[in-house]
Amino acid sequence: xxxxxxxxxxxxxxxxxxxxxxxxxxxxxxxxxxxxxxxxxxxxxxxxxxxxxxxxxxxxxxxxxxxxxxxxxxxxxxxxxxxxxxxxxxxxxxxxxxxxxxxxxxxxxxxxxxxxxxxxxxxxxxxxxxxxxxxxxxxxxxxxxxxxxxxxxxxxxxxxxxxxxxxxxxxxxxxxxxxxxxxxxxxxxxxxxxxxxxxxxxxxxxxxxxxxxxxxxxxxxxxxxxxxxxxxxxxxxxxxxxxxxxxxxxxxxxxxxxxxxxxxxxxxxxxxxxxxxxxxxxxxxxxxxxxxxxxxxxxxxxxxxxxxxxxxxxxxxxxxxxxxxxxxxxxxxxxxxxxxxxxxxx
Numbered sequence: 001x002x003x004x005x006x007x008x009x010x011x012x013x014x015x016x017x018x019x020x021x022x023x024x025x026x027x028x029x030x031x032x033x034x035x036x037x038x039x040x041x042x043x044x045x046x047x048x049x050x051x052x053x054x055x056x057x058x059x060x061x062x063x064x065x066x067x068x069x070x071x072x073x074x075x076x077x078x079x080x081x082x083x084x085x086x087x088x089x090x091x092x093x094x095x096x097x098x099x100x101x102x103x104x105x106x107x108x109x110x111x112x113x114x115x116x117x118x119x120x121x122x123x124x125x126x127x128x129x130x131x132x133x134x135x136x137x138x139x140x141x142x143x144x145x146x147x148x149x150x151x152x153x154x155x156x157x158x159x160x161x162x163x164x165x166x167x168x169x170x171x172x173x174x175x176x177x178x179x180x181x182x183x184x185x186x187x188x189x190x191x192x193x194x195x196x197x198x199x200x201x202x203x204x205x206x207x208x209x210x211x212x213x214x215x216x217x218x219x220x221x222x223x224x225x226x227x228x229x230x231x232x233x234x235x236x237x238x239x240x241x242x243x244x245x246x247x248x249x250x251x252x253x254x255x256x257x258x259x260x261x262x263x264x265x266x267x268x269x270x271x272x273x274x275x276x277x278x279x280x281x282x283x284x285x286x287x288x289x290x291x292x293x294x295x296x297x298x299x300x301x302x303x304x305x306x307x308x309x310x311x312x313x314x315x316x317x318x319x320x321x322x323x324x325x326x327x328x329x330x331x332x333x334x335x336x337x338x339x340x341x342x343x344x345x346x
Contacts, residue, residue, distance in 0.1 A: 001014045001048065002015045006138065007170065008191060009163075013222065015285070018039065018050050018288075020064075021053075021056045023061040024052075024064075027102060028104055036064070045296065051081075053082040054087050058103065059109070062130040082142035083159075084147070088111075115141065120159060124167075145175065145177065172184075179210075196224035197228055202232065207321075223276040227269060231251070231254050232254060232272040253319070257319055270306065311326040
């Protein structure tokens with residue numbers, strides 16, 4: 001599978017990365033066996049980049065991912081985790097579940113926001129203990145929406161020092177919005193932005209801010225949430241968008257996208273997976289999975305060659321702006337990792 005270095009770092013990421021929120025029982029329980037098999041399926045498909053966080057299942061995702069990777073040579077994969085939420089044991093917890101935060105696990109801990117320098121160090125130390133590994137490769141500031149100043153002036157300098165000391169190889173920020181990450185690109189020396197749900201077939205606002213900023217500075221963007229919480233897998237009434245039922249105008253737009261893809265004999269999810277690679281700042285697409293079959297389907301869809309005519313019709317229908325970059329077509333169902341030239345609109 002093709003790999004790209006993150007920003008100016010020496011940290012490689014595979015074209016497809018596995019997001020491991022589901023391993024923390026996102027919305028529904030997953031067994032230890034299914035979690036392990038999912039990571040194995042991703043590995044067998046050539047995925048070598050894995051993303052987790054303390055937030056995901058109150059540490060369950062980190063524990064399961066670490067266990068699944070522990071017997072792999074440490075220099076053969078890239079692992080990212082996040083800082084900003086400390087897990088504090090709750091003596092009264094465990095009686096109820098954590099579904100209020102989206103995870104089907106006992107609420108044995110509380111999440112405490114902490115973007116202080118000390119909080120960064122404590123978070124990474126706890127993550128390494130849960131992972132059972134000697135290091136993480138990428139450390140990301142996780143959702144500092146309401147903590148921008150502390151994240152910029154306390155957490156970021158701590159990550160910068162850890163990178164300079166070789167404790168981590170690359171640093172960045174992971175968010176569901178593009179404005180604050182663009183500020184980080186302007187004001188700091190981060191290597192990467194993990195942008196979830198904001199550069200998809202449904203919405204491309206980050207084309208006017210974050211993405212050109214990253215490209216101009218030689219920094220990388222990893223795109224998550226390419227299916228917009230599931231809407232771009234099977235658009236239908238009741239489908240979710242940003243983890244809530246899709247508003248009717250958004251659903252209507254998704255159905256129009258689906259109709260165009262069907263006219264070209266292409267699954268919508270295949271176009272959604274390939275679309276972000278049209279922008280030169282995008283290094284990887286990160287998708288979640290809770291079963292090996294979901295991993296295999298994602299790989300199959302990403303390998304499908306998308307015809308130029310599909311992108312052209314999306315533009316003609318007003319579903320993509322004329323200047324939106326799209327990937328060049330591939331010749332046949334080439335294995336993921338073949339070098340993909342980028343095609344800018346004429």
